[in-house]
Amino acid sequence: MPSMPAASANPLRSSDMPASQQAHDLRMTLWELLTQHTLRPGDRLPSERQLLEYLNTTRITLREALSQLEAEGRIYRESRRGWFLSPPRLRYDLLAGLPFHEMVESQRRRAATELLEASETAASTTVARRLGMAEGTPVYRIVRARSIDGRRVLYVEHHLRVDCFPGILAFDLAACSLTELYRREYAIRVSRVSFELGSTVLGNQAAAALYAAPGSPVQRITRINHDQNGRMVDCDDEYWRHDAIELTLSAAPQS
Numbered sequence: 001m002p003s004m005p006a007a008s009a010n011p012l013r014s015s016d017m018p019a020s021q022q023a024h025d026l027r028m029t030l031w032e033l034l035t036q037h038t039l040r041p042g043d044r045l046p047s048e049r050q051l052l053e054y055l056n057t058t059r060i061t062l063r064e065a066l067s068q069l070e071a072e073g074r075i076y077r078e079s080r081r082g083w084f085l086s087p088p089r090l091r092y093d094l095l096a097g098l099p100f101h102e103m104v105e106s107q108r109r110r111a112a113t114e115l116l117e118a119s120e121t122a123a124s125t126t127v128a129r130r131l132g133m134a135e136g137t138p139v140y141r142i143v144r145a146r147s148i149d150g151r152r153v154l155y156v157e158h159h160l161r162v163d164c165f166p167g168i169l170a171f172d173l174a175a176c177s178l179t180e181l182y183r184r185e186y187a188i189r190v191s192r193v194s195f196e197l198g199s200t201v202l203g204n205q206a207a208a209a210l211y212a213a214p215g216s217p218v219q220r221i222t223r224i225n226h227d228q229n230g231r232m233v234d235c236d237d238e239y240w241r242h243d244a245i246e247l248t249l250s251a252a253p254q255s
Contacts, residue, residue, distance in 0.1 A: 009080035023064035026057055030065050032075065034085060041087035042151065045075065049084075065127055071217070073243030073251045078211040089246040090148060092221075094195060099177040100154070104146040105202040110149050115174040116209060117143035120162065127159045130224050142173055145209045155206040158236040164188060164227075165234075178234070188227045197247070206239050217242050 034045065041178075045051070051062055051079055066083060069075045077083050104111035108227060121141045128135040139159045146154040158178065160168065182188040200220045207214040221238040 001134060022057070022061050023068065026061055027065040027068045029055065029064045030062075031069060031174075034075075037080075039085050041085055042149065043085050045083040045085065067144075070243075076241060076243050077213070077216075079207075079213055081211065086243045087149060087151070090153075090244060092245045092247050094247060094249045097190070097193060099179050101177065104148055112147040112150070113174050114145045114147075115142070116145055117141065118169045118173055120169070123159070124183065129237065130222075131159070131232045133161070140165065140169060142169075142178075144174065146147075147195070148244065151244075152210050153241045155188075155209045155239045156236055159232060160234040164231070182227075182233070188233060190233075191228045192226040192230075194224040196220075196225070199242070200239070202239060210241060212241070219245060219247075221247075227254075 023126075030051070039045070046054075048059070048062060048066075052059060055062065066075065066077075070077060070083075073089070074086055075083050075215065076086050090109065092103070096103070098106065100113065101111040117142055120138055122136045123131065123133060123139045125135050127139060128137060130213060131139070133139075140162055144156050144159040145152050148155065160178075165182070165188075168181065168185070171181055171185075179190055182190065198220045200218060201215045202210065202212055202218050204214050206218075207216060210216075219240040219242045221240065222235065223238070225233055226234045227233045
């Protein structure tokens with residue numbers, strides 16, 4: 001991590017200025033400092049102690065300024081490790097339907113997947129509704145953490161119909177694309193996808209997987225996959241660090 005320049009007085013610290021305005025102005029000063037410094041995407045920011053000394057501000061104001069930069073997707077935080085400069089966002093084309101590794105590698109980035117859980121469970125009310133089955137019907141639950149350039153950015157929970165994919169848990173679910181497994185082993189091709197998009201916050205399990213604090217903001221993408229016969233065969237909930245992706249969609253308007 002590059003060292004900080006010599007400390008200097010900060011005119012933003014003024015008891016006459018509202019706290020919200022102090023944080024806003026400090027955010028601009030801090031961002032100018034980071035962009036003029038020798039930090040690269042993925043580099044750790046100076047410690048809060050160093051920033052406090054250099055910017056001559058209060059801890060509350062500094063943390064509010066950092067939080068504003070985080071909300072803008074310019075920096076991100078990892079538990080017990082500190083703050084980092086955000087890498088460029090991955091372009092996520094909803095209509096392209098590319099598997100994760102192919103999408104990442106097509107943009108000259110490195111992809112990796114880690115399997116966190118694979119088991120048979122009973123379908124919850126939500127999963128049952130999505131897959132058109134009775135609540136409590138057995139489904140496979142597969143949980144994975146996915147990384148771009150060594151940084152975990154995606155926590156995803158998959159729920160699969162057992163009757164469509166018998167024995168799928170025996171495969172290497174970290175190395176294999178589920179879409180490819182469907183096609184190669186079960187003659188099932190995803191022909192239509194339904195999406196639900198929204199913003200939410202991380203629960204404890206997802207936060208631990210992404211080295212984030214519980215309650216951190218994330219982009220949620222829910223997908224329901226239909227096979228070539230129109231059956232709903234699986235669904236997944238993707239929880240992306242919000243600074244990691246840029247959603248894109250190209251469609252011709254209907255006349």
